[in-house]
Amino acid sequence: MEEKKENKSQAIIEVINFGPLKITGNFLLKDLQRDKENSPGEVWLCRCGKSGNKPYCDESHKK
Template sequence: MKDITKKYSNGEVTIVWKPGVCIHSKICWRGLAEVFNPAERPWIKPEAATTDQIIAQVKRCPSGALSYYLNDQVEEPQESHAESIVEAVPNGPLLVYGNLIVKDKEGNETRKNKVTAFCRCGASANKPYCDGTHTKIGFSS
């Protein structure tokens, strides 16, 4: 999948969405449907909630596909300073919390911060990352 990044702003905060990282957990739109609605285009409408509500919801994103920055501050990647934690999601991806460097088969390195979702079902089109295919194929573990 292409390395696409989309940005949506309400003037105070900018929501950054990386669809290639998304695991389609639905947490974003289940918690703040007035902002995150995949049935509409654009699917993110940051003007529909307060900046604090948006920040709280984006922080719940398990894959790191959603992030944010405050418009009056310099845009910098948000890094987690916690210990690394690995969590196997039932019938879903392997979530790794913390700062990582992921090396692909060609030796290219990518920095990942916060949460990274790795494929466990083997069917992702975006390996080694989860793309939500586990749901479509009925993966269970």
């Protein structure tokens, strides 16, 4: 039971080939406005620098 609790509190960061970082799980996100969103469940963060909505991916990396 304790092991299940531990796994639930972890975030998984996945590097998408030629794309964003996909983060899922239980985490606290502080964006550029220092707004906090507790455990949004899933975010896609830009790592190409082309997004018009940083730090989030807006799929500009596909252009």
